[in-house]
Amino acid sequence: MALVEARGVVKRFGEQTVLDGVDLEVEPHKVVALIGASGSGKSTLLRCINGLEALDGGTIRVDGRSVLQDDIKLNRLRRDVGIVFQSFNLFPHMSVIDNVMLAPRKVLGVSKADAADRARWLLDRIGLADKADAFPDRLSGGQQQRVAIVRAMAMRPKVLLLDEITSALDPELVDEVLEMVTDLAHEGMTMILATHEMDFARDVADKVCFLHKGSILEEGPPAEIFGSPRHERTAEFLRRSLEGRSR
Amino acid sequence: MTGAQGATRPPYGRAPARARAFAVASLGFAVVGGIAAAIRSQSTDNDWLAVFLLALPLSIAALYYGRHVETQVVDVDGDEADEAVARTSRRIAVAAIATSAALCLGLAIWSAWDGLQDVGDTFFSWENIKSSFPDVVEGFWLNIQIFIIAEILVLGWGLVVATMRRAPGRAAMPLRWFAVVYVDVFRGLPAIVTIYLVGFGLPLTSLPVVSNPDLSIDIGPFHLDQLACLGILALTLVYGAYVAEVYRSGIESVHWSQDAAARGLGLSRGQSLRFVVVPQAIRRVVPPLMNDFIGLQKDTALLNVLGVLEGFNIARIYAGNEFNLSAVTGLGICFLVITIPMTRFADYLVKRDQKRLQAAGG
Ligand SMILES: Nc1ncnc2c1ncn2[C@@H]1O[C@H](COP(=O)(O)OP(=O)(O)OP(=O)(O)O)[C@@H](O)[C@H]1O
Ligand SMILES: [Mg+2]
Numbered sequence: 001m002a003l004v005e006a007r008g009v010v011k012r013f014g015e016q017t018v019l020d021g022v023d024l025e026v027e028p029h030k031v032v033a034l035i036g037a038s039g040s041g042k043s044t045l046l047r048c049i050n051g052l053e054a055l056d057g058g059t060i061r062v063d064g065r066s067v068l069q070d071d072i073k074l075n076r077l078r079r080d081v082g083i084v085f086q087s088f089n090l091f092p093h094m095s096v097i098d099n100v101m102l103a104p105r106k107v108l109g110v111s112k113a114d115a116a117d118r119a120r121w122l123l124d125r126i127g128l129a130d131k132a133d134a135f136p137d138r139l140s141g142g143q144q145q146r147v148a149i150v151r152a153m154a155m156r157p158k159v160l161l162l163d164e165i166t167s168a169l170d171p172e173l174v175d176e177v178l179e180m181v182t183d184l185a186h187e188g189m190t191m192i193l194a195t196h197e198m199d200f201a202r203d204v205a206d207k208v209c210f211l212h213k214g215s216i217l218e219e220g221p222p223a224e225i226f227g228s229p230r231h232e233r234t235a236e237f238l239r240r241s242l243e244g245r246s247r
Numbered sequence: 248m249t250g251a252q253g254a255t256r257p258p259y260g261r262a263p264a265r266a267r268a269f270a271v272a273s274l275g276f277a278v279v280g281g282i283a284a285a286i287r288s289q290s291t292d293n294d295w296l297a298v299f300l301l302a303l304p305l306s307i308a309a310l311y312y313g314r315h316v317e318t319q320v321v322d323v324d325g326d327e328a329d330e331a332v333a334r335t336s337r338r339i340a341v342a343a344i345a346t347s348a349a350l351c352l353g354l355a356i357w358s359a360w361d362g363l364q365d366v367g368d369t370f371f372s373w374e375n376i377k378s379s380f381p382d383v384v385e386g387f388w389l390n391i392q393i394f395i396i397a398e399i400l401v402l403g404w405g406l407v408v409a410t411m412r413r414a415p416g417r418a419a420m421p422l423r424w425f426a427v428v429y430v431d432v433f434r435g436l437p438a439i440v441t442i443y444l445v446g447f448g449l450p451l452t453s454l455p456v457v458s459n460p461d462l463s464i465d466i467g468p469f470h471l472d473q474l475a476c477l478g479i480l481a482l483t484l485v486y487g488a489y490v491a492e493v494y495r496s497g498i499e500s501v502h503w504s505q506d507a508a509a510r511g512l513g514l515s516r517g518q519s520l521r522f523v524v525v526p527q528a529i530r531r532v533v534p535p536l537m538n539d540f541i542g543l544q545k546d547t548a549l550l551n552v553l554g555v556l557e558g559f560n561i562a563r564i565y566a567g568n569e570f571n572l573s574a575v576t577g578l579g580i581c582f583l584v585i586t587i588p589m590t591r592f593a594d595y596l597v598k599r600d601q602k603r604l605q606a607a608g609g
Contacts, residue, residue, distance in 0.1 A: 107513040
């Protein structure tokens, strides 16, 4: 059974229909990459899956649990769905380790000692153990994003949503973050990532979905999408993003 | 090469000598003025001495001219002797400035002497301050009690109003409206009008609690009668409106994705507010909050219109009886002792938190 299952998802902001009947299935331990032009609705779709936006139509189920706009159920659902944004992820008034410990302690009720142990272990794995007591402003952008991922992982989510987590970073900091995501993929983490990094999507994703004007125009294994796209629009989008990169 | 000297005149010509003459003249003018002032110090008809005040601008001009000339000489690698003359003229001009400044100050103090003595007697009579101070301080203690209690109430009430204003959903519409109207009204009214209406109006009604003449606060060191309590209520209403807005802008100044990040981690709306949004908002809120508190502390003096015997009222009574305002000066000092450190503390907090909160973007 699919871990994440979206059926005919519709989302409007005022007059504008941002998502117009999106169908998406994500199997456990698979990585799905969402690609598409700016404004095509990638972020909105991720936010809907996490219940941060109310749906105007369709259904989304995560691990069989429906994403309803019911606060209590949503809080429960979000434990299973981690999300990391492009920027402004870390809480600037807390040290790195407090950032990581906050949700396990307050949401899962883990004891302080246990939460700290696990946080240190997680930070150690990404080589940031020595930054545990630093505040976010002392970290580079890449380090901040890696801590944000660790913080999401501390909740042991079933699926992780990553929304263009490298697009606010300086180019030389991108790789360390992508490497970390690749490691997570190899460990079998289920992930949905919105990205402009086509090479990365090709390497790490099991399935690539091309979003166009609020619906998934084309989806398939990366080799297929990048090698022989069926739709003219997909081909054009890929051509453009290749041009953009070589510039 | 003596012949060449007369033939080629340097481009700055006789400017160094002129600069020196100018400086000497202004110094002379200042000195003459000083001597004249000293000689005429016993006479009453001294208005013409004011002419010598011109010595100050003259000597400043001489200084600038001297510098200008010296620059010219140095620029063309001119005669060293000329350079020395220009430098001397600068030094003389500095001396002239010092002399004429002393002269101006002397003349100013001298001519205003009687007036200054009056100022000293009226505002800073040590006798008066000393004799009134114990009573003024006792009155000021009431101001302190009032603002401490009012500040605590304002902190809570402002938060309630700010929360109402941000309450989500259609059902909360009346709450939002109440908050908007309340804030508009009490920020718009002069504080003294609110104090007057509350202090004199509510006792005339048959409302519970507030119209009860036995209303009082007696907790620990706090002893407040009905009028003082109504004053606190009025101040709370006024400053609650300001502080509600301070809270609101503080909460709104926290980037929305901070809430999204917290909610995304599974924190409930309340938890996100409590652990993520409010702690950051507080750091941004403290400086404007401190300002409002300083305003509130000062406005406790307005309660004198109700007849509350706080510091200003007592100092005013003293001032009326003695025909001397020094008691009020004493009260002013009491206020400053509290408000100045508070302002400094607020500045310190801002400095401490600013960097950390700004830096955590990407
Ligand atoms: N809260 C909101 N209110 C109104 N409109 C919104 C809101 N959030 C997103 N939109 C609009 O929805 C559309 C899709 O936005 P979305 O952020 O999902 O695009 P995206 O594919 O993630 O783009 P990008 O690659 O630039 O991040 C945009 O036109 C955007 O202006
Ligand atoms: Mg986006």
